Amino acid sequence: MSSTAFQLEERIEKCRRILDDNPRSQIFAALGEAYRKKGDLERAYLITKQGLEIHPEYGPAHVVMAKIYIEKRLYQEAEKELEQAVRLDGKTRATEKLLAEVWLKKGELDRAQETLLRLRENGPPDEGISTLLNLAKNLKERPLVNPPQRVVQPAPLLNLANRFAALEESQFDRPAPVSDEDYHSWASVLDALKSFPLVQGALVIGLDGLVVENRTSGQTNPDLIGPLCLSIVETVSQNLPRIDFGKLGQLLIETATVKIWIWSLKAHYLMLWTNPDVNLGSLKMRISHISEQIAF
Template structure:
């Protein structure tokens, strides 16, 4: 490593040569000397001007990569390094700088591969071993951050699930009349009512012309018949029965101690109705 006197002398000599011949490739050596002296702005300006004259000078691009690295502009450093490799090929110097750049960019796995390749032919190199140590510590820190980020994500997801569950639990409970009012407002709904298992209507939202006693008795009998016959072959208890008639549909749903009966037009949108009905049934008090 050059001492200050030697560095000043190099800057002076290179500056003199470049002043005499502005087209000289000595610009790269001068820019590197400025860089080592901590004069990064001067180094950048000299190297940029030189590369305008010698755009295919690989050594000039390598020095510019080092300057940008020292300026903490790692993406620019990587771009210039690629130019250097494009013109002059890969060397130990380019691999070393590439490893440093990737370390700063957080690409630690790629950096480790490069350093291990260099160490395979120079295992005692202190600079390489020091860089490898920084990479390993960085990888460990990355893993810690990833784990912490994962824990934070899972914690937030759990909190959101709890909030959603609380909101669902906070939904107002509907009595049978309120439930029927909501269901009756659905397009295509002709009538809806609750009946007990004896065929007696308990609660209803019906038009005046509707024969409630006949529908209640018929619906209960149909549900009982379906439940008894399906149960006899061990398919389990019937929860719902849907009958499609000419001109209308009848849907019977077991809700505990009662049966919810929906009488609908034949063109009713069953998909939309099921979505609405599931929300209503989730809010309904046990009946």
């Protein structure tokens, strides 16, 4: 278990002891947040909900509940919880940032972008705000989901064998195109890697195991993957000197359903997980090219 995961378990245990001694304690919000970070959303939800029944006017608990709803993709409910937190404790930088994230997910792009720009101009550098602004920009530039339709003649049906062969040729064997783009943030790096065929998720992890940036699906919890990645790297790194294999560069883990690729960078780890049929040669070329272009 990594130090981060251990600290999280230790915090959960301390909060539980306090709550067991005093069921009316407001520590329930910290316990709910700890379970959320662990990835146990159901337990986080139940604990926070029960605590709010006793302390409905406790603003921080409404913020925790909003985060849980965001991870559950219940954005309307998340917005209501944040509005309640603002009503109780006033606007804070944290609640405004979360509201902007909710508005982005709901498609209220102008409203979200206006708030994020104001937060960026009136506060310290925040990579999370930069990531959300990039997302807002990308969503605005995305083509309409349902553009005007034009009448076309139906194409002849392609049998499954030919269709798979075409997919294999286009996605597996053909090297992905590379550009001379400079990458000025982890967000731009992960966006480029996530667009590679059959890459299912990507994240950057600090040496402490905390997630710096991620591009994951809603079913994947980056706060769990980060400590897992660090634990694997630490285990391998500690044992490599015994067999004189040198410093760790990359780790490739293959299972029946996924391939996990971990790259050791200067002060971070890059982790990708892909479909088993991904073209590893082309993907390695893409990663090597991007690593040479990183400007930070």
